[in-house]
Amino acid sequence: MKNALLIVDVQNDFCPGGSLAVSDGDKIVPIINQIEDKFDFVISSQDWHPAATVHFEKWPPHCIAGTFGADFHPNLITDKIDLKLLKGTGNKDDGYSAFEATNVSLIDYLHENQIQDLYVCGLATDYCVKATVLDAIENGFHTYVITDAVAAVNIEKGDDRKALNEMYLKGCTLIESDEI
Numbered sequence: 001m002k003n004a005l006l007i008v009d010v011q012n013d014f015c016p017g018g019s020l021a022v023s024d025g026d027k028i029v030p031i032i033n034q035i036e037d038k039f040d041f042v043i044s045s046q047d048w049h050p051a052a053t054v055h056f057e058k059w060p061p062h063c064i065a066g067t068f069g070a071d072f073h074p075n076l077i078t079d080k081i082d083l084k085l086l087k088g089t090g091n092k093d094d095g096y097s098a099f100e101a102t103n104v105s106l107i108d109y110l111h112e113n114q115i116q117d118l119y120v121c122g123l124a125t126d127y128c129v130k131a132t133v134l135d136a137i138e139n140g141f142h143t144y145v146i147t148d149a150v151a152a153v154n155i156e157k158g159d160d161r162k163a164l165n166e167m168y169l170k171g172c173t174l175i176e177s178d179e180i
């Protein structure tokens with residue numbers, strides 16, 4: 001059985017200076033770069049929204065398809081990425097989970113490549129990371145979240161801890177990057 005690193009939404013709009021910036025969103029980039037080599041596969045997801053979507057009734061416009069804001073953080077090493085997922089591409093869907101990617105089926109890719117262990121990092125802990133992790137668990141994957149390689153929106157103080165706790169209680173293993 002194989003493993004994969006799943007890098008969720010490490011995009012300019014979620015990093016400092018972006019339209020939906022997560023504080024310290026950029027701090028995780030060197031950590032992710034350091035561990036990419038440890039996995040059989042590296043998979044990324046990107047929020048990839050149309051300019052008009054119901055999603056922007058809940059959030060400031062961000063990660064509009066093809067814009068700078070939707071690009072990966074410039075320091076993220078992207079040449080090792082085997083599969084790039086795009087999500088939230090419809091005008092009625094939030095697309096929080098990488099399992100909702102519309103350009104390719106994540107679940108089919110994982111099955112075809114005998115990937116059983118999924119290590120999730122990226123942005124944001126309390127939205128897209130959480131949604132992805134919960135879907136992964138529901139689909140039967142051994143799921144890990146790399147706690148020093150995620151960062152949260154934290155609309156309410158403590159949302160990050162709440163999210164990590166929820167993932168843990170559903171069966172996700174919490175690990176740090178130096179334990180991999």
Ligand code: VGL
Nearest residue numbers: 009047059123124127128
């Ligand atoms: C996200 C809010 C809105 C995320 C995406 O990537 O966690 N959060 N769209």
Ligand code: ZN
Nearest residue numbers: 047055063088
């Ligand atoms: Zn979004």
